[in-house]
Amino acid sequence: MKYYDKLIFELSRKGRCGYSLPEQQFPGVTGALPAELLREKPALLPEVSEVDVVRHYTNLSQMNFGVDTGFYPLGSCTMKYNPKINEEIAAMPAFGGLHPLQPECTLEGVKEIYDAMEKSLAAITGMKHFTFKPCAGAHGELTGLMIMREYHMRRGDTARVKVIVPDSAHGTNPASAAVCGLQIVVVKSKEDGLVDVEDLKPLLGPDVAGIMMTNPNTLGLFERDIKQIAALVHEAGGLLYYDGANMNPLLGVARPGDMGFDIMHLNLHKTFSTPHGGGGPGSGPVGVCDKLGDIVKSLQTSAFNGNFGVILRAYAYILMLGRQNIKMAGKLATLNANYIKESLKDAYKLPIESVCKHEFVFDGLINDGGTEEKHGATTLDVAKRLLDYGYHAPTIYFPLLFHQAMMIEPTETESKETLDAFIDVMHKIAAEAAEDPAILQEAPHNAPITRPDETAAARKPILKYQDEALQS
């Protein structure tokens, strides 16, 4: 990767253009918009030629790391390979020119795709009805919680304003609950990392709308007591919501619908191989059990019918997987995760020894090289040093239960060679830390930039071009 320091505005020269539009003649059209409706100050837009644009963005791309570049062991993100046939399908002009409001009789093919996706996702998850409107995981979560609230509202049960969330939950869970008008009640985990059923029991009551869980949980552990948890929550009149971020190890193995979950969301950009795009677009379809079918179809939480381009990609993936290959998907993801765990537990602290699913958590280095005089290497330092070796870092400092948390999820699309090479490098880094943690603390050494001063960036924010002038 090469450091390239331009912004498109800096390439601008008056009179250059990068577009090509036809001339049109519309005879008889005179007049113009009244001056009082026009903008006074012209928009700052770059004037660049087409080649400038292509070079600029090509150079920017060369400062980026993607799944196509290398291994991304990001826990809870499922950075699996993004198949290229998906891209070909999504780019078909026959789909690109369809307006979302055009007459239904001209959209038979689109309807078939949504129906087929619903049927496939129902088969894979055990849920019955789906909406494809949510555009992302957090969006799906919000929609799912709205369904939970609507269910109780329709029953006239307005007391149910609380939702239970495990202490290991991701931040989107409480945030989504708050946006939905629900209060969070936290249930503790036991020493073994699983939800403490005894702590759950007293929390259940007539004011609880339901529970939000992911399974396996954020520690990568399967919640063995899920049958009992489901029974307890249902008995108390609540619903179970499944956060589908961790669905990958269950692909072809088990189904949330069978475990008693009533509502769930999926992340097509995780489990179903659609590309992350640098932070979107994704898609977060929500599936529900039969009794919630009416509600799920009635909620309008996005502009039209969701991210159709993403749904197309996911369906192409499901067709390639088919019923023959899906059975191995989850198992291989779990194999890869356990392999790394067993191979690295000699150098990294493993707080929970039991078998994991698709991901697991280390709690920092066993020997971080710290002494009386100097600080040892932290998880952040390990992450930054990994960048030097051509890897993306794992998820760090999550879940909050472990202070030096490092969550690793390899996914099933990585070969044994890739994992072995990663394991070697992680051992190397651990050895470096024990010898001299400064190598890690000053990392990355080989990236286009070194660690930025994020504190200064937050204290004096420069959030757009030419903001510098305003800061002084």
Add this chain to the structure above:
Amino acid sequence: MPGFCYFPHTEEDIREMLRKIGVDSLDDLNADIPADFVYKGEYDLPDALSEQQVREFFEGLAAKNTTLKVFAGAGAYDHYTPSVIPYITSRSEFLTAYTPYQCEISQGTLRYIFEFQSLVCSLTGLDVANASMYDGPTAAAEAMRMCVASARKKNTVLLSAGLLPNVRKVVETYAKYSGINLEYIALKDCRTSLDSLKALLESGDVAGAIVPGINRLGIIEDLSGFADALHGAGALLAEYCDPSALAVLKTPAEWGADIAVGDAQTLGIPLCYGGPYVGFMACTQAHMRKLPGRIVGEARDSQGRRCFVLTLQAREQHIRREKATSNICSNQSLMALWVTVYLSLMGPQGMKEVNDLSYAGAHYLYDRLLETGKFRKVSDAPFLKEFALEPLVDAKALQNVLCEAGFFGALLTEEGYVTFCVTEKRTKEEIDAMIDVIKEVRE
């Protein structure tokens, strides 16, 4: 076991790995899943297809749809997409990258987002923009939440009846479960009524109002007096706007708005049956800390090099958890790149031409439609590319005739009007051909 191109494991790999882990079989690794829940039997899924079969399958499905000549808008616009854009956005370093949390190897993503934020500020005239949102309607819902978060103890947000139906529906959905009270500003003579707004402000409970820059009837709103009235009542003005039109129209900042939201699909994103699009949100400096979503800021590394990072993260859900203004996690990053490349190519001159061509085409169609004698004017107010007319023929019959002839237009509004939209992609020949078809429609 036959190989599958996405699973690299050979039988030998699996054996060795199981041995290292210390178990006998893959199923041993799932022994912690209660037997009841281990799925037995075949999944009810289609047989696995080869790539060629996948192509044929989708070609078959594509053929069951009809691409029409688009003369409608209502939140999704058929603007021209320069060829450079998909070329750039399909570069795998952009396409397959994760969110730029590890900034040292994500400078590409962070820089284009910084450019996107800058361009949104440039078009809206406002001080700060975020890294994008899912779409226009959800951005409007976030603006509603931001108004309430900024105003202590006020719980009403006003929505103009001139906003698109899908924008109102999404905002209503978010409001229902947040317990936020919504009231509607009436239209008068096809425009958002300032009198109606003032009357609603008397409740003293208004935190903000969301008003369109161009309403759903295509009319360009004159927002004089709106900001003053709202600010006088301690409330915020949020304008729902079309960023393509903002290249020429008075900006939200010039109208005195505190927040601007909308959908940047009009900046070269294909229709694609409604998604993925990209929402945007911008605000004045004063409200920066309440702006939801990701924000990229400039920084310096240890060697003083300019670089970019996700900043002000303490506002966001993964840190604030239930106290965050929003739960939003991702943006629509790749679509923000799409829009950034579009604006870079178009520049000020290109954007002016897009608007001039759309204006000319729309007014040409408007005049020709009135000449057919099958429509009546509903307003003399100025419009840009979209407009409404009262049909003097049966609207449904009109839509059917158009559809059969390969055109999409005459969308019905709640008043019983029909709307049309003309962009720079539509030619005089296409308009004349559609007029010929319309001339044949009986009462």
Add this chain to the structure above:
Amino acid sequence: MSKIIEGLLYSESHEWVKVEGDIAVIGVTDYAQAEMGDITYVDAPSEGDEFGKGEEFGALESVKASSDMYCPVSGEVVEVNADVVDAPEKVNEDAYGAWIIKVKMSDPDELSALMDAAAYKALTDK
């Protein structure tokens, strides 16, 4: 060992109070700023805002975290320290000099529920 000043009152949530007549001058303790690390923003309320005892009145932000501040006494905010909002690092540099809000107390008896320096030291030493 964090710095603690005699003569101030302390809350369990690490705010300090200096009593000036019927005004409570409020800031966060040295312990609090050390816990936060580099403070990037002080989310302060506005003049005229009213809070009850124990009610959240704002937050401290760092790059990676956010920590709420709770009002040790009930009353109305009569002054907000603009310096601290402009330069949040002042809280790191001098937690007891960098007051955040001044509150006109509605019930000065609430002060008796706060800790003195010795009790606060005992709390933070644990």
